[in-house]
Amino acid sequence: MKPCKVCGKEFDQFKTTQRVCSPVCALELSREKAARTRKSVTRQMRKDFNASDRSYQLKKAQESFNGYIRERDKGMGCISCGTTDESLRYDAGHYRTTGAHPELRFAEDNCHRQCHYNCNINRSGNITDYRIGLVRRIGSERVEWLERDHPAKKYTLDEIIEIKLKYRKKLKELKLAREL
Ligand SMILES: [Zn+2]
Ligand SMILES: [Zn+2]
Secondary structure (H helix, E strand, O other): OEEOOOOOOEEOOOOOOOOOOOHHHHHHHHHHHHHHHHHHHHHHHHHHHHHOOHHHHHHHHHHHHHHHHHHHOOOOOOOOOOOOOOOOOEEEEEOOOOOOOHHHOOOHHHEEEEEHHHHHHOOOOOHHHHHHHHHHHHOHHHHHHHHOOOOOOOOOHHHHHHHHHHHHHHHHHHHHHHHO
């Protein structure tokens, strides 16, 4: 006696390979198998699609970069208002926004830990105070560099993926260094 793979009922096996109790359960089993195959094909197709989709990879690269910035600035106050309240949520806030200045989206000087609600959301980045905090942190020369015009950047898909991997690695290394 063996439990049926599908309904769990005990049954007598005719062959040692028999896994289900009846033709009804055999049909159900093959249906489940087909559904699993369909799902895994869909998953693989999505994966392949995402791997070559520029805007998806750009989003992933930005997430990777921002994650590194948050870790780099861990324990530091909000760049704009200076709060160090650890019960707040923090973002990686861009001084010159990625919308208006996409060429600076991966510039480390252009991105700092910022409190989510008060500065990033409610005060749209609180740019006036951001500048004051930024000058204090990196000096006016580097801030002025950010404020200059920069040539537009057109990243290739490979470059975007490279940036994504680079910042994942930098994040890992930074975390490791902190554990020492
Ligand atoms: Zn059964
Ligand atoms: Zn703030």
